[in-house]
Amino acid sequence: MSIKEPRNYQPPPNCLQDRTILVTGAGSGIGRAAALSFAKHGATVILLGRTVEKLETVYDEIESAGAPIPAIYPLCLEGATEQDYQTLASTIEQEFGTLHGLLHNAGLLGQRTTIGNYQAQIWQQVMQVNLNAQFLLTKALLPLMKTASDAAMVFTSSGVGRKGRPFWGAYAVSKFATEGLAQVLAGELDEVSNIRVNCLNPGATRTAMRAVAYPAEDPGTLLSPEAIMPAYLYLLGPDSQGISGQSFDAQ
Numbered sequence: 001m002s003i004k005e006p007r008n009y010q011p012p013p014n015c016l017q018d019r020t021i022l023v024t025g026a027g028s029g030i031g032r033a034a035a036l037s038f039a040k041h042g043a044t045v046i047l048l049g050r051t052v053e054k055l056e057t058v059y060d061e062i063e064s065a066g067a068p069i070p071a072i073y074p075l076c077l078e079g080a081t082e083q084d085y086q087t088l089a090s091t092i093e094q095e096f097g098t099l100h101g102l103l104h105n106a107g108l109l110g111q112r113t114t115i116g117n118y119q120a121q122i123w124q125q126v127m128q129v130n131l132n133a134q135f136l137l138t139k140a141l142l143p144l145m146k147t148a149s150d151a152a153m154v155f156t157s158s159g160v161g162r163k164g165r166p167f168w169g170a171y172a173v174s175k176f177a178t179e180g181l182a183q184v185l186a187g188e189l190d191e192v193s194n195i196r197v198n199c200l201n202p203g204a205t206r207t208a209m210r211a212v213a214y215p216a217e218d219p220g221t222l223l224s225p226e227a228i229m230p231a232y233l234y235l236l237g238p239d240s241q242g243i244s245g246q247s248f249d250a251q
C-alpha cells in the first residue's frame with residue numbers, strides 16, 4: 001500500500017509485528033512516543049538514550065501496555081566511539097539476529113544566537129549528536145540491517161533543515177546535513193539492498209525541546225508526540241516498501 005502523505009496513514013493494529021526497531025532518544029518527547037507506539041503495533045523496541053531512568057520508565061510503560069518486552073541500551077551519542085557502535089551492533093545481532101528498523105530521533109537544540117556569537121564547543125556538541133552520531137550508528141548497523149528481508153531507516157529533519165533561518169545555528173546546519181546524509185545513503189542502497197531511507201520532519205510538536213525553542217508559545221496549541229505517530233509507523237513498517245530517498249512532514 002503506497003500513500004502520498006505518510007501523515008494520513010491509518011496503521012493496522014499489528015503493522016510492526018515481528019520487527020525489531022531501534023529508537024534513539026527513546027526516553028522522552030517524540031522518541032518516547034515512537035517507542036511506545038512501535039511496541040503497541042507489535043515491534044520489539046530497543047530503547048537507546050543517555051538517561052537510564054527515562055529509558056526504564058518507557059520500558060515499564062511498554063510492559064504495562066502488554067506489548068513485546070523492549071530492550072534498554074544506554075549510550076551517550078556525544079561521547080560514543082566507533083567501537084561503542086560496533087559493540088551495539090554485535091549485541092543486537094546476538095540478542096535479536098537482525099534489525100528491521102532504525103529511527104534516528106535523538107537531537108540537541110544548542111544555542112539560539114547568531115553565527116558570530118555561537119560558541120564553538122556547543123557547535124561541535126550539536127553536530128556530534130545531531131549528525132556525526134547518525135553517521136556512526138548507521139555505518140555500524142548497516143550490515144545487520146542488510147540481513148533483514150525488509151528494513152527501514154528514518155532520519156529526523158526539521159523545517160530549519162530545508163530553509164535556513166537566522167539564529168538557529170548548528171541545529172539548522174545539522175538538519176540540512178541530515179537531509180543530505182539520508183539522500184546519499186538512500187541512493188547508495190537503492191536496488192542493492194532491502195533498506196529504504198527517508199527523512200521525516202515532525203513539525204511543531206509539544207516536547208521539552210520545543211518549549212525551550214519557543215518559550216512564549218502556548219504548548220496547548222501544539223500537537224502531542226502521540227498525534228504525529230502515523231507517519232512514523234508508515235515509514236518504519238512494511239506499507240512503505242519501495243519508498244526511499246524522500247523527505248516527508250509528519251503533520
Ligand code: NDP
Nearest residue numbers: 025028029030050051076077078105106107204205207209
Ligand atoms: P526532546 O528534547 O524532548 O528529546 C530529545 C531526545 O534526544 C531526548 O530523549 C534526549 O535524551 C535525547 N538526546 C539528546 N542528547 C543525547 C545524547 N547525547 N545521547 C543520547 N540521547 C540524547 O526533543 P524532541 O522530542 O522534540 O525531538 C526529537 C527529534 O525531533 C529531534 O531530532 C528534534 O530535532 C526533532 N524535531 C522536533 C520538533 C519539535 O517541535 N519538537 C520539530 C522538528 C524537529 P535525554 O532526555 O536523556 O536528554
